[in-house]
Amino acid sequence: SVGPGAPEWPLYIAEELGFFERAGLSVSESTAGNAQNCVAALVTGDAPLAILASDIIVVAASRKLPITYIAPLVTIPTYTLVVGPSIKTWNDLRGKVVLVTNKEDITAITMRKLAQSQKLDWLKDFNILTSGTSQLRTVALMSGNAQGALLTQPYDIYAERQGMHVLARASDVMHDWISNGIAVNPAWAATHRPELVRFLRVVRESITYAYSHPAEAVAIMSRKVKVDPADAQIAYNEVFGRNGMSRDLVLNAKALQNVADGVVDMGTLPAAPPLSEVIDLSFVRDLGR
Secondary structure, three states: OOOOHHHHHHHHHHHHHHHHOOOOOOOOOOOOOOOOOOOOHHHHHHEEEEEEEEEHHHHHHHHHOEEEEEEOOOOOOOEEEEOOOOOOOOOHHOOOOOEOOOOOOOHHHHHHHHHHOOOOOOOOOEHHHOOOHHHHHHHHHHHOOOOOEEEOOHHHHHHHHOOEEEEEEEEHOOOOOOOEEEEEOOHHHHHHHHHHEEEEEHHHHHHHHHHHOOOHHHHHHHHHOOOOOHHHHHHHHHHOOOOOOOOOOOOOOOHHHHHHHHHOOOOOOOOOOOOOEEEOOHHHHHOOO
């Protein structure tokens, strides 16, 4: 994964409760630090599976890299624009430093759409800088090195508790979206179908557990990501409370098409690739067998 956060929640549950071990799987998680490193690990096969933002998977697959989208995870836009205490309005933020992951990914798409909603240009009206993970961006925001940052749960919640506040939410302007999903190296997947299907079955089981055992899921997130249980609870409400973690891992093609169109709007791709070149839904279909 790029870094710790809400999309990895099912992994934390499966690890702590022994679901992977029970399924005969030995799973180790590595944090890449940024999307580029995560994609590189997939391409080389160093990490045959990855949790990535949907837009990153779409772009990589459209550039003919050996990456395939196999299942959605977080199916709602989760990013928030968190700003420092002195920033009360969009006008206060103009000309100030705002942090995104990079200038092509979901954080950039979100910032662009939020700025457009205020009739502002995200590149001309703000000093956009890049920083790899929500964790790093939170540190920069807290230190005053940035006045705004696109953060996901639970880091946006933690920042608010430290005196920062939310200026806008992705959900204000983005609808029918899939934030994160599971990507796989197709060559590895072709020779490890039984293991991959078992992995997905465990992920689905962990999601089901999280929906039916909220207190336990919150406690696991708090321990794994080292955040206050109250912050983990708010993150749970934001994701699971809004039915935002895919229960069945079935892909909403329209939502993924919206992601692809958003990438095109950014100028990252000249045209949206056919989804058939990006996805392989057969592994999730095998869960029913």
